[in-house]
Amino acid sequence: MFQSKSIKTKYLFTGMLISCLSIVLVSVITYIVSFRITADLMDKRIKEITLRKAVEFDHWFQQKKLIIETLAQDISASGDLSKEYLVKLLKNKIKIYANDISDFYVGFEDKNRRALSGVGWIPPEGFDATVRPWYRAAVQSDSVVLTEPYVDAMSGTLVVTVAKSLKMNGKLIGVICTDIFITEVIKVVNSFNIGENSYALLLNEKGEILAHPYKEFLPTVQGFNPPDEKKWPEYKTLVNILMTRKNNDAISISDYTGGKTHFIFSTIDQNQWKFGIAISQSEYKKPLQILYLGFGIAFLISILIGLGIMYRMIKSMIAPVQSLTQTVSSFSEENLLVRAEISSDDEIGTLARAFNTMADTISNHSRTLETKVELRTQQLKEKNDKIMESLSYARRLQNAIIPNLQQKLGLDENQYFSIWKPRDTVGGDMFWCKTQENKKLLVVADCTGHGVPGALMTMTLSSILDAAAREIGLGSPLKILELVNQRLKENLMENNDDALIRDGADVAMLLYDNQLKTMTFVGAGISLFTADNGKVEEYKGHKNGIGYSFGKEIRFEEKKIPYKPGLKYYITTDGFLDQNKDPKKGGFGKEGLIKLIEKIFSMSMKDQKKVFENEIDLRLEKVSQRDDITIIGIEII
Structure with missing residues (x-):
């Protein structure tokens, strides 16, 4: 036992010893627990990946079975x-x-x-x-x-x-x-991995190999080609475990390279095939090795810091200071009642009494502040509830003016798609339609502003469109646009010389006559895009919108658009074109839209909608939505 006449030295040595032992014990226990948690998390992550892929494959097979089921039902019913x-x-x-x-x-x-x-x-x-x-x-x-x-x-x-x-x-x-x-499935399996030393494989319900990076194991015209014991000695062991167990826990055996490998499989329910991921033990242990290194460094740093702090504290330690330090350390937001119990008349006693006075003051202020905060919080909550209730009602009102194109224009669900995505609860984008006999008019508009101001503009514009259609009919979209422009200016006092109001809307109107087989377009700030056999063409509207004061008369122009079966028409507001997916990069742009249409024009309108929605979701992963988004697609059948 260490012997010294100085109590300070004894305290210093004892403190250092306790500190070292505590850090060692805590570090070892923490490492063991963290090691197990990290390993479990890795297994769970790989299981989730294999299960997700298995579900994707299961859905793919289920679609094929549904096609045959439907065809069989059609034959039986006929x-x-x-x-x-x-x-x-x-x-x-x-x-x-x-x-x-x-x-x-x-x-x-x-x-x-x-x-x-x-x-x-x-x-x-x-x-x-x-x-x-x-x-x-x-x-x-x-x-x-x-x-x-x-x-x-x-x-x-x-x-x-x-x-x-x-x-x-x-x-x-x-x-x-x-x-x-099943080439598509095989390609997905062959290209899939989760790390540098990993690969995916696919087995049928008997454990025979369907997809594997080693080509000699793949089936041929003569049948399946199971690995022999020389090329993969533990293949049969892997299959036996898969066929007999009921869970998808990791299997650790040697793979065809001879290296220790962890296999995790998930079952494809439709045919009981097994999709699996193989990851080498070295790759599997990388996070654990990093964890081990991190704990080693943290342990050394903790020892050095602990020894330094302990040395400085114990070197100048005396009983009253320890008591006061403990009291100060205990004083916090959770415990404002703690007080120093030192009654000496020296400097330490004076410091303790000063602390107690300060603690009383803080405690009193804290109680008063908590009461005020609770009251203010309740007031803010009530105001916020009223605001959210108003916004919810505004959302319902705006939804009421957004039409169902299938009902309003008599379209089949495979002839069109519509996407309306306000930036806020309500927004300034809208689309409107009207049918009179054989004529059908579709209007897409991007009004000034977002949120509630933009929503009010859409309701104003919707009312003006209804009135214009009643007054002059659907004979000419140009006349309708001119009348709407005039009425919108009147509503906004755009022609008042004393006030220059900068509100309005970008508008696209598309009128088609099913009997005469004609299609007419007029635009104000919004273009029309058509796709025919992979060729995309843009029909530009006037560069200015309606309602704004530009200091001169704006003359809009009608354009005749080809009308034929299979031709597809697209209208979008600038919210989609301007939406970026990286804070430092620009938006999608017309060039990006044209390339996307060229890529997907042969798909059904229903599938095209999914592509556009996925593109929007992709662009909103890292950035916020910049503007309201509206996209309409129509196909002539």
Whole structure:
């Protein structure tokens, strides 16, 4: 035991020893707990990734099964099994699902009937559909089935057959099916990894390899090619564990390279395939190694800091100072009642009494301040509730003037899409439509301002449009725009020489006549874009909007637009064009819009809407929405 005549030295040595032991103990315990938490978090993250991908694949297969299920229901509902009807139906369905399906074919229970194909494929003589694996699997189940994958001899790619039995009045008629190439799934698996030393793999329900970075393990036309014990000794062990366990915990074994690897799999429910991620032990332990290094550095720093602080404190330590220090340390917002219990008449006693006086003053002020804060907080809450209630009501009012294009213009849901996204609860963007006999008028407007001021402008403009349509009809969008411009100026006192009001709106009007097959456009600050076979053309409106005081008369111009089936029309306010996705970069711009339309014009309007919405969400990940956004797309059928 350390011996010294100086109590200060004894306290110093004892304090240092206690400090070192405490830091060591806390550091070791913290590291062990942190190590386990970090490992669990890594496993959880990888499990979530594999599960998310498995769900994506599951949805992909489910879509294919739904197509076959729907087709089988159509055939059963029609009751017509003639060759002419079935071939026609299959061809129509191929056109509808051209992006998903290359052919449909039907095999019959009656062996005197030859199998039918939607693309005109004629089976060879002696072809018996009833002995095919897909036929047998389908007749043994009341639901849609997926066959085992196999390599197509012609394309060399993996194929799965989706099949469903056809029944009439409970009697088996045959089987409807299609072959789907799972190349897309394989590409996703092959390109997927979560780190430098990781890869993804895909196994079927038997544990046979469908996708793997090592090409020799992949199936061929002759069938599956399981790794032998020389190339991957623990492959069978991996499969046995997968086939027998019920959870998706990590499996740690050697992979085909011989290195220790962690495997985590998730099941694709539709066919019980296993999607997995393999990560090498070195990659897996990187965060843990960083954690170990960090704790080592933190431990050394803590020791040095602790020793330094302990040395300085204990060196000058005396009992009254310790007591006062403890009292001061205990005094906080959570404990304002603590007081120093020192009654000596020396400097320490004077300091303690001064502290107690200060603590009394702070305590009294704190109680008074808390009362005032609570009162003010309640007042602010009541005001905020009233403001939010008013905004909510304003939102409902503005929603009332935003039309349902499907109902108002008589459009099919596949003929159009509309996106209306105010920057705030309410906004200055709007669209409006009117139908009179065979004429249909669509108006898109971007009014001055955001929030409540912008919303008031949209309601004013909507009222003016209603009145103009009643007064002069839908004969000419140019006349309607001129009348709306005049009425809006009157409402805003734009022509008053004593006041120059800078409010107004950018407007686009599109009038089409279903009987005459004509399309007319007039714009004020907003352009119209058309897409035809990948070619995008812009029809510019006048550079100025309506309602503003420009010091001169504005003459707008009508433009005749091609009207033909398949042509697609797009109108957007500048909120989408100006929206950036990086604080230091500019907006999307017309050039970006044109490129996006060229990329997606062949999609259905419903899918195009999803693309635009995803683009908007992507741009709002790091920055706030700058302006109200409105996008309208229409296709002539």
